[in-house]
């Protein structure tokens with residue numbers, strides 16, 4: 001998890017996140033946060049709902065999430081006395097998907113998996129960010145080689161708005177330090193060796209020594225296992 005920082009350094013990092021988010025609102029007007037309900041999302045939810053409430057927030061319910069993820073969503077709403085907007089896949093597209101590939105067709109081919117991610121994540125995401133000037137994401141540099149090259153504020157040509165990544169320089173250890181220091185609720189699957197949590201049928205616990213994304217789409221080749229909202233391959237479109 002890397003070296004821990006002092007609490008005052010941690011608060012300085014949190015303060016830099018607040019400043020970046022407030023500057024994004026000043027610069028881009030309507031800003032929206034796509035909340036993945038992972039560990040980074042808990043930190044960003046705390047900062048946004050406490051210090052930058054003008055930033056809208058939504059989460060995509062793919063219909064295949066873990067029960068623990070729904071429990072976290074409710075805990076966050078209770079703690080901050082706010083309602084998290086939940087965006088669902090288009091019902092007709094979902095029916096067509098299940099009719100063409102079956103309910104668990106994503107296991108059978110990369111194309112089928114990408115189609116499922118498109119219907120359940122990418123299309124709802126595009127709908128949810130339409131009309132905004134910028135979207136906020138919780139990606140961190142140490143998560144992948146592609147993310148290592150990211151900038152805190154970038155033009156997102158894929159979706160046609162600015163992308164704000166305030167946690168780029170945070171380590172996994174700092175994320176957890178913040179969660180514990182502020183006694184934030186988090187997805188209890190993290191305590192059972194799920195560092196990265198997506199849909200239930202496509203996420204599993206990792207073994208000691210495995211990479212943090214080894215539990216995502218584990219039956220595929222490593223190079224295709226990226227979420228489509230931060231694509232490593234242009235056609236692979238789905239959310240982390």
Ligand code: SF4
Nearest residue numbers: 106116117120199202
């Ligand atoms: S992660 Fe799995 S279940 Fe979720 S949208 Fe993608 S393929 Fe479908």
